Amino acid sequence: MTGITSIRQDAARRFAELGFPTTRDEEWRFTNVSSIAKTQFSAAPSDLNAREVAQFDQSLSPNEGGPRLVFINGRYSPELSTQKLPRGIRATPLREANGAVEAHLARYAAYQDRAFVALNTANFDDGACIEIPKGTVVEEPIHLVFLATGGEVPVISHPRSLVVIGPGSQATVVESYLGHGAKYFTNAVTEIVAGDHSVVDHYKLQEEDERSFHVATLQVQIGRDANFSTHSISLGGGGLVRNDINAVLAEGSEATVNGLYLASGSQHIDNHTAIDHAKPHGTSHELYKGILGGTSAAVFNGKIIVRPDAQKTDAKQTNRNLVLSENATIHTKPELQIHANDVRCTHGATIGQLDQEAIFYLQSRGIAKEQARDLLMHAFARDVIDRVKVVSLRARLEQILLERLHALRN
Amino acid sequence: MALLEIKNLHANVAGKEILRGIDLTVGAGEMHAIMGPNGSGKSTLAQVLAGRDLYEVTGGQVLYDGKDLLSMPPEQRAQEGIFMAFQYPVEIPGVSNMYFLKAALNTIRKSRGLEELDAMDFLTMVKEKLALVEMDPAFLNRPVNAGFSGGEKKRNEIFQMAVLEPRLAILDETDSGLDIDALKIVANGVNGLRTEDRAMIVVTHYQRLLNYIVPDYVHVLADGRIVKTGDKNLALELEQTGYAGVEEAVTA
Numbered sequence: 001m002t003g004i005t006s007i008r009q010d011a012a013r014r015f016a017e018l019g020f021p022t023t024r025d026e027e028w029r030f031t032n033v034s035s036i037a038k039t040q041f042s043a044a045p046s047d048l049n050a051r052e053v054a055q056f057d058q059s060l061s062p063n064e065g066g067p068r069l070v071f072i073n074g075r076y077s078p079e080l081s082t083q084k085l086p087r088g089i090r091a092t093p094l095r096e097a098n099g100a101v102e103a104h105l106a107r108y109a110a111y112q113d114r115a116f117v118a119l120n121t122a123n124f125d126d127g128a129c130i131e132i133p134k135g136t137v138v139e140e141p142i143h144l145v146f147l148a149t150g151g152e153v154p155v156i157s158h159p160r161s162l163v164v165i166g167p168g169s170q171a172t173v174v175e176s177y178l179g180h181g182a183k184y185f186t187n188a189v190t191e192i193v194a195g196d197h198s199v200v201d202h203y204k205l206q207e208e209d210e211r212s213f214h215v216a217t218l219q220v221q222i223g224r225d226a227n228f229s230t231h232s233i234s235l236g237g238g239g240l241v242r243n244d245i246n247a248v249l250a251e252g253s254e255a256t257v258n259g260l261y262l263a264s265g266s267q268h269i270d271n272h273t274a275i276d277h278a279k280p281h282g283t284s285h286e287l288y289k290g291i292l293g294g295t296s297a298a299v300f301n302g303k304i305i306v307r308p309d310a311q312k313t314d315a316k317q318t319n320r321n322l323v324l325s326e327n328a329t330i331h332t333k334p335e336l337q338i339h340a341n342d343v344r345c346t347h348g349a350t351i352g353q354l355d356q357e358a359i360f361y362l363q364s365r366g367i368a369k370e371q372a373r374d375l376l377m378h379a380f381a382r383d384v385i386d387r388v389k390v391v392s393l394r395a396r397l398e399q400i401l402l403e404r405l406h407a408l409r410n
Numbered sequence: 411m412a413l414l415e416i417k418n419l420h421a422n423v424a425g426k427e428i429l430r431g432i433d434l435t436v437g438a439g440e441m442h443a444i445m446g447p448n449g450s451g452k453s454t455l456a457q458v459l460a461g462r463d464l465y466e467v468t469g470g471q472v473l474y475d476g477k478d479l480l481s482m483p484p485e486q487r488a489q490e491g492i493f494m495a496f497q498y499p500v501e502i503p504g505v506s507n508m509y510f511l512k513a514a515l516n517t518i519r520k521s522r523g524l525e526e527l528d529a530m531d532f533l534t535m536v537k538e539k540l541a542l543v544e545m546d547p548a549f550l551n552r553p554v555n556a557g558f559s560g561g562e563k564k565r566n567e568i569f570q571m572a573v574l575e576p577r578l579a580i581l582d583e584t585d586s587g588l589d590i591d592a593l594k595i596v597a598n599g600v601n602g603l604r605t606e607d608r609a610m611i612v613v614t615h616y617q618r619l620l621n622y623i624v625p626d627y628v629h630v631l632a633d634g635r636i637v638k639t640g641d642k643n644l645a646l647e648l649e650q651t652g653y654a655g656v657e658e659a660v661t662a
Contacts, residue, residue: 041463133616315646355500355502357500358500358501358502359495360461360462360463360484360500361500362486362502362504362514363483363484363485363488363500364460364461364484364487364493364494364496365488365489365493365510365511365514365520365570365574366485366488366489366517366574367485367513367514367516367517367519368483368485368513368517369483369485371513371517375505375510375513376502376505378504379503379504379505379553380501380504382504
């Protein structure tokens with residue numbers, strides 16, 4: 001087996017060939033990363049001063065429960081982390097990890113055609129490694145928190161995570177990306193291996209600084225008869241955000257891929273998902289909802305691949321958008337590649353405005369217009385938040401959502 | 411002083427004049443029925459009173475409790491005690507009836523300098539009101555009007571009216587699309603809410619509703635004007651002759 005060192009060397013060589021994508025690249029048609037390509041980034045410092053640590057410590061919710069691994073600019077921070085895992089389960093910084101790392105790290109997230117994955121693979125410094133042995137139920141969610149700081153000069157970090165869930169096991173992983181400060185770039189890659197018959201819930205919360213760049217790739221291998229869900233939530237953070245999710249399903253497995261994005265000001269949020277039904281009897285549900293205000297732009301590209309082998313696939317995809325401003329833009333595109341004949345695939349996309357009839361109805365019951373608008377936006381968005389099973393996380397998302405709605409009032 | 415005074419009210423929709431000089435005075439405790447053929451302006455009048463901005467008032471005046479109603483935004487009208495039961499209640503997915511009503515009631519209470527009701531008091535109160543329109547408490551957790559049958563939507567309007575306790579209620583074709591059982595439930599609910607200081611305006615196309623809700627006054631609206639006013643017998647008369655006679659009287 002090729003060692004990780006030579007994989008990383010190959011990724012570096014590949015990135016040098018690929019360079020950053022341009023809008024001529026179909027996958028990047030509506031997301032222009034020339035501002036990233038043109039910026040000279042320095043490696044981000046991994047130590048923070050006391051004031052910065054205190055600032056972050058406040059934004060870290062103390063009541064989440066479960067172990068928490070915190071990374072500052074991609075490097076593990078023992079000071080901010082808490083570890084209290086049941087025996088046999090390992091959540092370690094990647095730098096200290098062994099075992100699963102050699103067998104799994106960088107084996108799934110293909111970088112040959114993905115420049116940002118190649119860049120991360122070649123350059124990551126540290127990250128989280130979670131290993132859960134077979135037949136183990138981990139009740140408390142495992143939190144991975146990635147803090148980024150921008151300084152005087154633009155900085156870059158490449159958080160890298162590997163999550164290996166053994167056959168028949170159950171676990172919940174929450175990734176949070178937080179940031180403060182001027183221009184910085186977070187280029188994250190997470191690989192998840194959900195073993196046969198496992199149940200894995202994954203959440204990704206993006207709360208970066210509004211001036212930052214955030215590109216993240218999630219690669220998931222879903223084992224036979226396994227059940228995997230992910231929720232990708234962007235409630236107004238990040239200047240330029242690109243999320244790629246690639247999920248590969250084995251026979252009889254089920255994937256839920258949901259997302260929520262709120263964009264205001266001049267934010268740009270791009271969600272690209274690819275759900276690959278490789279084997280028969282797979283089920284996938286996908287629901288992405290977005291609210292756009294100001295001059296923001298959002299992209300949703302939902303690819304569903306049904307391979308010739310994948311008979312009896314049942315796939316459903318929905319993307320709904322609420323556009324509040326004439327100057328906001330949404331590009332939504334389903335991309336179905338179906339190579340089997342006995343399958344059920346449905347997809348639908350909607351783009352709409354706030355319902356004026358509903359606003360008047362609420363007003364006629366005494367509720368002020370602004371409050372009525374907030375109420376309708378909240379109702380639209382909570383459809384996704386209600387599906388979050390981690391109670392503390394759902395409460396936090398509710399809170400952030402309420403705070404962010406006012407930013408969308410223009 | 412009359413609770414509501416409408417003087418020579420004119421209103422357009424999309425540039426077309428629909429209301430062409432309405433005069434109507436409604437006193438506290440009175441029940442007025444406004445009848446008329448389709449397109450006569452009945453619903454427009456109701457919507458203008460509730461403050462829908464699709465309608466442009468081009469002339470006249472409306473005094474509510476002595477105040478200029480037309481200068482108030484819809485929410486202020488509701489806070490002042492006006493309630494319109496919609497002809498087509500709007501579906502609001504994602505917002506529960508409970509949440510919606512609590513928000514509405516507490517906003518209205520706050521505007522009147524009253525304390526907000528806490529969850530327990532609110533629940534006790536709404537359960538009482540639900541019984542008035544024979545609705546199951548489970549309905550409180552359903553999203554507003556979403557997936558409701560026509561009858562359920564209309565009952566929900568009367569239920570909201572019971573909770574919000576308006577001084578002036580305008581029921582816009584609340585009888586339309588109801589079978590006789592649902593009609594009786596709605597009418598019983600309305601009758602249960604009649605008080606000495608609450609006025610009601612019932613807008614309807616058919617006399618049928620007025621068998622169950624007995625009005626003090628009946629007005630016939632045709633071509634944007636009130637052309638005839640009488641007591642409950644006028645409604646019976648219209649049932650016999652139809653609106654054709656009325657319309658002829660207008661054009662003559």
